Amino acid sequence: MLDRADGQIFTGNVRLVHAVGMHARPAVKLTKLAKKFQAQISVRVAGAPEWINAKSVAKIMAMRAAHGSTIEIKASGSDAEAAVAALVDLVASDFPDGAG
Amino acid sequence: MTDTVGIVIVSHSSDIAKGTADMVRQMVGSEVKVAFCGGNPDGGLGTSVPLIIDAINAAWSPKGVAVLVDLGGAETNSEMAVEMLEPARRDLVVVCNAPIVEGAVMAATEAAGGSSLAQVKAVAEELSAD
Numbered sequence: 001m002l003d004r005a006d007g008q009i010f011t012g013n014v015r016l017v018h019a020v021g022m023h024a025r026p027a028v029k030l031t032k033l034a035k036k037f038q039a040q041i042s043v044r045v046a047g048a049p050e051w052i053n054a055k056s057v058a059k060i061m062a063m064r065a066a067h068g069s070t071i072e073i074k075a076s077g078s079d080a081e082a083a084v085a086a087l088v089d090l091v092a093s094d095f096p097d098g099a100g
Numbered sequence: 101m102t103d104t105v106g107i108v109i110v111s112h113s114s115d116i117a118k119g120t121a122d123m124v125r126q127m128v129g130s131e132v133k134v135a136f137c138g139g140n141p142d143g144g145l146g147t148s149v150p151l152i153i154d155a156i157n158a159a160w161s162p163k164g165v166a167v168l169v170d171l172g173g174a175e176t177n178s179e180m181a182v183e184m185l186e187p188a189r190r191d192l193v194v195v196c197n198a199p200i201v202e203g204a205v206m207a208a209t210e211a212a213g214g215s216s217l218a219q220v221k222a223v224a225e226e227l228s229a230d
Contacts, residue, residue: 024127028127032209032212035212035213035214035215056223057205057206057210058206058226058227059226
């Protein structure tokens with residue numbers, strides 16, 4: 001659903017280092033950061049059948065990504081490259097306070 | 101900072117209302133105005149229309165206010181509080197059909213991104229949609 005004929009898709013993978021996985025607080029931070037970009041952004045636990053809208057806090061909380069799992073991120077749109085970089089950085093840096 | 105939708109939390113218990121507001125502030129941040137009220141004026145369990153109106157005024161934003169409630173009377177008293185606002189403000193306040201804690205956190209997360217009142221309400225109610 002994200003693929004647009006004219007839009008390049010940027011992707012990134014990042015390992016979830018957070019001790020208890022993608023629980024509520026990291027989910028809020030990820031969603032808030034994603035909303036700062038115009039791009040359509042999707043995430044999934046590596047290999048999961050469905051991509052999840054990174055701007056939907058309910059769906060991100062429900063994805064139940066475990067500690068040590070890899071999160072795949074893809075984005076399309078004008079600022080997609082920056083969006084992927086920012087989200088990879090957020091997850092890789094373990095959701096620091098003040099981020100997002 | 102552009103205006104964001106305000107959040108009001110209405111519980112029968114002042115402890116629950118305050119605790120829910122604390123969770124929103126800690127998890128989402130301070131860019132969204134959060135007001136809460138819980139208990140009746142005598143200090144017991146209950147909800148009070150004047151206190152709800154005060155909370156709506158405290159969280160007021162030109163973009164509107166989303167109200168999260170717990171059980172029965174919290175909802176009917178919140179609707180009564182909305183009815184008692186001036187007509188021009190009434191349409192800018194919605195009572196969300198959502199679990200109070202989860203709904204408040206999700207509504208505030210959505211509001212922090214600058215979303216409209218309708219979007220904030222829809223996100224809060226995503227949890228009750230299935």
